[in-house]
Amino acid sequence: MYHSLFKTFFRIGLFTLGGGYAMIPIIESEVVDKHHWIEKKDFLDIVAISQSCPGALAINMSAYIGYKLKKVPGAVVTSFATALPSFLVILLIAMFFHQFKDNTVVAAIFRGIRPAVVALIAVPTFKLAKDACITLNNCWIPIGCALAIYLFGISPIIIILLAGICGYVYGQYIKPTE
Template sequence: MNKVLSMFWSFFKIGAFTFGGGYAMIPLIQAEVVDNKKWIEKDDFLDILVIAQSFPGALAVNASIFIGYRIGGVVGAIMALLGTVLPSFTIIYFIAAFFMQFRNNYYVDLVFKGISAAVPMLVLIAVVSLSNSINRNYMNFIIVIVTVIAIAILNIHPVLVIVISGIYGYLYYRKKVE
């Protein structure tokens, strides 16, 4: 039970101090559960991210549920979920309740401009960190390029790209294993 409570507190801190959504939370979750607490291995973390990304919903929420379940079963999944969403829910609730009083405040506007400038860097850190876990070979390089072109230039929906990549990975790597 101590591990589950510790996990709740870890996800609560991450949820409370991360701005920018699920992708911005990934490097903090990785630092906490892989590097600091050593609850899971980096390869397992990457697998969890792939699974979490393929399900509907926020990436960080899905990942926290999978990690929580891995560490503490159903209770762990619930506690990780609560730890991740309670800070955001509480903050959004209070902002919504009092937003009209400070929405045009000059200083609040400056704070949000500073936060919005930092968020892309948090996402970039997540991309760099995750890219270090990928095998650097010719085929993975081609997949990355085709994926970027499909999404950024051809405007193919990311879900379709994920499904096609999954099918391709199954077919390509199945032949290598057999």
């Protein structure tokens, strides 16, 4: 199983541009749909927990999934496998950057990649919103949180803590019993 975990998470790390958010649909496809290691309903919780922890989202998700499957050794394998491709690519770029840093073709390629990376981040955002049951009735919550962070510079940590407290209060005292 460790070999399968390493291979899967190395491939995830190797073929993902755009960071952790762009990796979410690929991780979901691999661990939920293809390998059935994680239930779909648990995946959204993994994303939320991973976002709440310090560090890179993809590494946090990998570590959590690895730990859930094979405890500490699984977390080490999946984290290492996810980070290794980026490390190798950055190492290669650092070794040869001076040779192509002023190349107009390379600059044009990066200008073309940037909008695609935005799309890679936008798609999982909308998918997560759907999975989290964000509707027209409650879409003001994530919009308000995003605006509070962007416009007023409120720390995301404060937003997460307040959202957790509000969710607890809502669930315990406000939500009508079924």
